[in-house]
Amino acid sequence: MNPEEPYNGPVCPLPITRHDTVQLSHGSGGKMMDDLISKMFLWAFDNPQLNKKEDQAILQAGGQRLAFSTDSFVVDPLFFPGGDIGELAVNGTVNDVSMSGARPLFLSAAFIIEEGFSLKELERVVLSMKGAAEKAGVAIVTGDTKVVNKGKGDKIFINTAGIGLLPEGRDIGMHRIRPGDKVLISGSIADHGITILSQREGLAFESSIQSDTAALNGMIEELLQAGGADIHALRDPTRGGVAATLNEFAAASGLTVRISEERLPLKPAVGGACSFLGLDPLYVANEGKLIAVVGADKAETVLEAMRNHPLGRGSALIGDVVEEQPGQVVMRTRIGSWRIVDTLVGEQLPRIC
Amino acid sequence: MNPEEPYNGPVCPLPITRHDTVQLSHGSGGKMMDDLISKMFLWAFDNPQLNKKEDQAILQAGGQRLAFSTDSFVVDPLFFPGGDIGELAVNGTVNDVSMSGARPLFLSAAFIIEEGFSLKELERVVLSMKGAAEKAGVAIVTGDTKVVNKGKGDKIFINTAGIGLLPEGRDIGMHRIRPGDKVLISGSIADHGITILSQREGLAFESSIQSDTAALNGMIEELLQAGGADIHALRDPTRGGVAATLNEFAAASGLTVRISEERLPLKPAVGGACSFLGLDPLYVANEGKLIAVVGADKAETVLEAMRNHPLGRGSALIGDVVEEQPGQVVMRTRIGSWRIVDTLVGEQLPRIC
Secondary structure, three states, X not given: OOOOOOOOOOOOOOOOOOOOEOOHHHHOOOHHHHHHHHHHHHHHHOOHHHHOOOOOEEEEEOOEEEEEEXXXXXXXXXXXXXXXXXXXXXXXXHHHHHOOOOEXXXXXXXXXXXXXXXXXXXXXXXXXXXXHHHHHOXXXXXXEEEEEOOOOOOOEEEEEEEEEEOOOOOOOOHHHOOOOOXXXXXXXXXXXXXXXXXXXXXXXXXOOOOOOOOOOHHHHHHHHHHHHHHEXXXXXXXXXXXXXXXXXXXXXXXXXXXXXXXXOOOOHHHHHHHHHHOXXXXXXXXXXXXXXXXXXXXHHHHHHHHHHOHHHOOOEEEEEEEOOOOOOEEEEOOOOOEEEOOOOOOOOOOOOO | OOOOOOOOOOOOOOOOOOOOEXXXXXXXXXXXXXXXXXXXXXXXXXXXXXXXXXXXXXEEEOOEEEEEEEEEEOOOOOEEOOEEHHHHHHXXXXXXXXXXXXXXXXXXXXXXXXXXXXXXXXXXXXHHHHHHHHHHOOEEEEEEEEEEOOXXXXXXXXXXXXXXXXOOOOOOOHHHOOOOOEEEEOOOOOXXXXXXXXXXXXXXXXXXXXXXXXXXXXXXXXXXXXXXXXXXXXXXXXXOHHHHHHHHHXXXXXXXXXXXXXXXXXXXXXXXXXXXXXXXXXXXXXXXXXXXXXXXXXXXXXXXXXXXXXXXXXXXXXXXXXXXXXXXXXXXXXXXXXXXXXOOOOOOOXXXX
16 A cells, blocks of 8 residues: 555444544443454454454364464553553453453564563563463463653563364354353452553552453363363453453353352452442452353352362352343342443553553 | 562573663664563573564464464554554564464454553554554454553553464575575665655655555465575564665575676655665665565566565566575675675664554
8 A cells, every 4th residue: 555645445433432533542442342353353354254353363264163362461560569561461461362252372472672672571571471482381482572762652562372282072162152051150359350451540459359360271171171062152351350251251142141240259358449449349450360150050060170170279150141121231239229331432441451 | 579579580691782672773673672582581481382473473383384473563653654553463473373384363462552642543543453463364363452651651562472384394484594595675675764754844845655565465375476485584674674685684594795886676756765865775674575585496486476476576686695605694785895784773764564
């Protein structure tokens, strides 16, 4: 495309919201991000894998089915209680690949480094990636390094892409969500987002608050052993929190996800911090939790298996899937009323991962 | 890793050069980048695929061999004669996958966008990626979008990762370079780098100067048809130019690459711009060229096949591989003398791709 020539090609269905420029909210996991993805990226790149709007693509490669996923990590600060950008970059992509039921095997790692970034801090990030990759049982097999001028980046951004093998016959995804399914979560919510935010704002909450970043592929293997084909959908509720993930489930299935506020695991310190900061924990990011939608018959067995795994001790059954209000998420509050859990247009927590 | 705790883990073999911080040269394709990659990334992530130092990893996934590669694109300016960041992002990864002899099939695309970036320009980039993907015959199947605060990025950075299928029995790589092999290039050198630089510096050279960005997978298929197992190594000479690629060949094979200055295809306008800017075209980036190391018997046949392809019209045999000065690249100059073509420590052309 020659920049001198007038542009006569196709025109995508803009405007995306009322903005002419990209806003922080376009990257926050809410409605504006969904709008940008649907109206720009899916519209342009249009293909069956992408259009599924899962966190990974399932590909047929020769005789083998693969799961393929990518994420860039721009978290600020780089180091925080419970983890750092390197761990996030490995765990995040391992999790996105694993949520399809695939076994993650290989990662790429691409670094965009700002001129002047400390080599010692780079080493710390790299060693953290090494540790996380070993723990998750994946190999970082290819990479790239770019350096941008001072002031044109922010210390370090890391992209990882991941490849996993999908065992024959395994079919996990939002298309399999059915009325009557149970909704499970693997532990307490909002830990990661509140950790990042409190670091950024210089707030000193109880030292018990730390990121939950973890690779979940090990727990998923156990859960699949226990639940087999009754595991219908898996998703890690990262940007946009539990609310965003449940809304994706409701929208994709055309069903209603009902949850109970009382059953949502929330650490008291994190809950306190949320109140203090005026945040609803349902919308705050997690990095080491998964939500599973499971056929009712196997729900208890799967919950048991999750609780037996070190990363799932705090697992809980938080709700179910019904047909009443298609495409909506509703929550029974502590006082017994029902409330609609909508997606936010855009949340004001940029650079959480 | 808890940032409060003293760090007691392994320590990588720093210092990387004499610097404490990351320099622009660490990303320029020269010795400093090689140093950073070897002493930091290969040291930490240590595995046979990565240690080969090819531009892609060859993976065994079930019964299938895959090629897997990643690149981030940070080129400045975003739009330039002959292409833009979107085209580069697709073509660059398609090429890195293809240089193994694999057929590229699937790409991921991850965007790091600076708050305030124009949605119209984003659309232009996305449409350009769409066009490039269609032309190369690959599908963009998964993606990610992050937005960073204004001043913490630079308009848009794009990462692509790519997966290709490696047909049975195909084995192309630096390990196959042998004494007596011929060295071919698919056309004129330095076009891309000079285009970017002249745009950035506001220099108005002849309008004939434009980026050579192109997907080379189609030409590689033809070349493999013609050369079969006599195609020993393929590489696209991007950052660091032809000099960097040939030095990688020499270092990996422990042999000498000999080239002839006279035979190096160089457009007069690009050569003139190089003289004006004080740059040696051997070190300037290309984005749509490949260097092939081919068994002597098949060199003429392969050259013919390359010239028959629209992207290889200007192909030339530029040299051969001998044993004399292990690990070195030497060039017979126009005046008949021999000169060592070393790698630069770091070149001062950041953000060329």
